[in-house]
Amino acid sequence: MWALNHSRAAGMVTVILWDVFPNMIVDANAVQEAARALLDSPVFHDVQKALPDDRMDQTLGAVARGELLGDIRYRVQPLPELIAAGEANDVTLVYSQSAIECIWNVADFWRAIIGLTKAGGWHSHRIDLSDHGRRETNYIEMLEWSPIGYYVTMRFIPGAINRWRASTHMTFLAEAGLKILSASRETREVLPIPRSRINRMFRSLDEVDLRTTAIDLVAVKQGKRQTSGGGVDPGCRGHPKDRPYS
Numbered sequence: 001m002w003a004l005n006h007s008r009a010a011g012m013v014t015v016i017l018w019d020v021f022p023n024m025i026v027d028a029n030a031v032q033e034a035a036r037a038l039l040d041s042p043v044f045h046d047v048q049k050a051l052p053d054d055r056m057d058q059t060l061g062a063v064a065r066g067e068l069l070g071d072i073r074y075r076v077q078p079l080p081e082l083i084a085a086g087e088a089n090d091v092t093l094v095y096s097q098s099a100i101e102c103i104w105n106v107a108d109f110w111r112a113i114i115g116l117t118k119a120g121g122w123h124s125h126r127i128d129l130s131d132h133g134r135r136e137t138n139y140i141e142m143l144e145w146s147p148i149g150y151y152v153t154m155r156f157i158p159g160a161i162n163r164w165r166a167s168t169h170m171t172f173l174a175e176a177g178l179k180i181l182s183a184s185r186e187t188r189e190v191l192p193i194p195r196s197r198i199n200r201m202f203r204s205l206d207e208v209d210l211r212t213t214a215i216d217l218v219a220v221k222q223g224k225r226q227t228s229g230g231g232v233d234p235g236c237r238g239h240p241k242d243r244p245y246s
């Protein structure tokens with residue numbers, strides 16, 4: 001699921017939920033309950049203590065009481081159609097949760113979604129980097145396959161995962177105009193298989209990159225509102241010439 005959240009300047013938040021498969025029913029009660037759950041959450045209280053924001057409290061309170069309902073649109077369509085419709089230009093926030101790993105043409109996706117983001121706009125993504133079949137027993141099973149073997153078996157399976165690693169995403173995003181503010185990895189302690197079993201395309205990746213099973217990224221689009229230099233977490237080595245797209 002994707003939420004693209006436009007500016008609040010007009011007094012109305014437009015949220016575009018984008019997917020390529022119909023996976024949900026947009027329900028006003030669910031939005032109301034989510035706002036209530038957020039207001040009641042101890043984590044949210046901690047954030048509010050650290051960064052008080054009366055407007056956020058008031059807006060969430062109004063949503064929780066059913067006094068305010070945002071302009072929520074659910075779009076199930078290929079990304080080019082969403083772009084062509086023109087309703088997702090100059091997006092303020094792009095958010096995703098365990099979805100980017102399912103996008104096969106992920107370089108094209110990143111370029112397109114960054115193109116829709118306004119300068120100074122935010123990105124927040126959790127990317128699940130584990131093999132989706134053998135998550136517990138061999139979380140990098142997909143990296144054993146040759147490029148051609150992976151392509152012919154997975155290319156036409158809806159929702160099959162791509163094989164980008166954390167460093168691939170971060171290097172690409174920095175080059176595509178996002179400044180990465182935070183990159184938090186979830187890692188396993190040991191590799192589940194010897195390196196010799198990993199396809200040579202991935203075999204020389206950093207050990208940490210291979211042991212990373214998920215990454216939470218926060219980034220901002222460079223532009224007029226953001227003038228400091230772009231970059232990538234210096235602890236993560238990129239692989240610009242060897243981007244495993246599939």
Ligand SMILES: C[S@@+](CC[C@H](N)C(=O)[O-])C[C@H]1O[C@@H](n2cnc3c(N)ncnc32)[C@H](O)[C@@H]1O
Pocket residue numbers: 001019020021023096097098099100102103104158159
């Ligand atoms: C693992 S589910 C995650 C759903 C939800 N975000 C969550 O955390 O429960 C992956 C989501 O990515 C969507 N998805 C799969 N392939 C996609 C693609 N090529 N482009 C955009 N979204 C895709 C699926 O339809 C699904 O909603």
